[in-house]
Amino acid sequence: MTNANVEFRRFDSAPALATQVAGDIAAQLANAIALRGAASLLVSGGHSPIRLFEQLRVQALDWSRVSIGLVDERWVDLTDPASNERMAREALLHDQAASAQFFGLKNSAATPDLGAAAAWSALAHLPRPLDLTVLGMGDDGHTASLFPGSPNLPAALDLEAPEGCVGMRSPSPPQARLSVNLRALLNSRRILILMLGEGKLRTYAAASRPGPVAQMPIRAVLRQESVPVEVVWAP
Numbered sequence: 001m002t003n004a005n006v007e008f009r010r011f012d013s014a015p016a017l018a019t020q021v022a023g024d025i026a027a028q029l030a031n032a033i034a035l036r037g038a039a040s041l042l043v044s045g046g047h048s049p050i051r052l053f054e055q056l057r058v059q060a061l062d063w064s065r066v067s068i069g070l071v072d073e074r075w076v077d078l079t080d081p082a083s084n085e086r087m088a089r090e091a092l093l094h095d096q097a098a099s100a101q102f103f104g105l106k107n108s109a110a111t112p113d114l115g116a117a118a119a120w121s122a123l124a125h126l127p128r129p130l131d132l133t134v135l136g137m138g139d140d141g142h143t144a145s146l147f148p149g150s151p152n153l154p155a156a157l158d159l160e161a162p163e164g165c166v167g168m169r170s171p172s173p174p175q176a177r178l179s180v181n182l183r184a185l186l187n188s189r190r191i192l193i194l195m196l197g198e199g200k201l202r203t204y205a206a207a208s209r210p211g212p213v214a215q216m217p218i219r220a221v222l223r224q225e226s227v228p229v230e231v232v233w234a235p
Contacts, residue, residue: 006222006229014196017234018051021192025132026059028190029066032131039066040126042133042180042188043092044144045073045084048196049134053092064099067126068092071135071185072145072168073105073119075112075176082174101125105165105178112167112178113152119178120165130188139199140171141207141216145179147171148215156181157213157220163187182220186227193221195233204231 011017025041032039043049074082085104093102103122109115135143142148145168146156156166156179163184168177185191195204206216213219221229 003223003225005225005227006231008231008233011232011234014051014234017194017196017232018055021194021232022052022055022059025056025134025192026061028132030061033062033065036127037065038127040128040130040132041066041068042071042126042130042185043068043088044071044134044136044194045087046136048136048194050087050091052134052194053088057092057095057097060096063097064101066097066100067103068100069103069123069126070105071133072177072179073112074170074174075106075115075178076174078104078106080174112165112176114167116165116167116178120163123165123180123184128187132190132192133185133188134192134194135185135218135221136194137200137203137207137218139203141203141218143193143218143221144185145170145177146182146217146220147177148217153214153217157217159183159186185221186224188227191221191227191229193218193229193231195231196235198235201233204233 029039073084076082105119107115107118137143150169152166166181168179170177207218
């Protein structure tokens with residue numbers, strides 16, 4: 001059920017993937033800067049992209065012209081180990097990448113629903129369309145914080161809705177999450193889906209088969225036909 005725009009790349013190891021893909025991302029950002037004077041990058045949180053970020057941050061390019069944001073956030077304090085912004089600042093925004101402009105999603109609102117508008121206003125600083133969006137995928141087929149069964153999932157997947165952020169709920173703590181909606185994710189020149197481990201490969205195979213998008217929201221990205229998607233995987 002995946003479309004012809006989806007390319008799957010298999011690597012022998014996670015370090016090999018991180019090295020090659022970091023170079024590819026840096027080349028794309030450098031090309032965007034050369035063509036348009038600026039580049040924009042949305043990234044995912046969690047543990048999977050840490051090695052990639054550590055390789056990306058040492059790539060030589062004019063990072064002061066790169067704007068970086070997050071595709072989702074756990075609604076926790078920025079000092080909390082679960083914070084995606086904390087991870088991005090620790091793993092990515094160092095070395096060469098220290099001069100990049102970063103725009104986080106977490107704000108002072110009590111809940112993600114109340115903070116969604118302000119979070120989207122922060123992301124409005126990134127040039128559109130985004131040059132690259134880096135996504136992950138959970139074992140349940142979620143991407144960003146678009147979780148199966150979350151009450152706001154239908155609204156987040158609605159391509160008729162304006163671009164924005166949506167309060168979401170995770171089945172595991174911390175449950176309060178914020179996610180960029182599908183329409184905003186697809187306002188990108190390219191999407192990269194990073195997967196590590198045999199479990200993710202099995203999930204990807206399941207997501208590539210027929211079935212409801214709401215059951216495995218990553219299907220919405222894999223089935224759309226407007227944005228090229230590159231899936232990279234390593235054991």
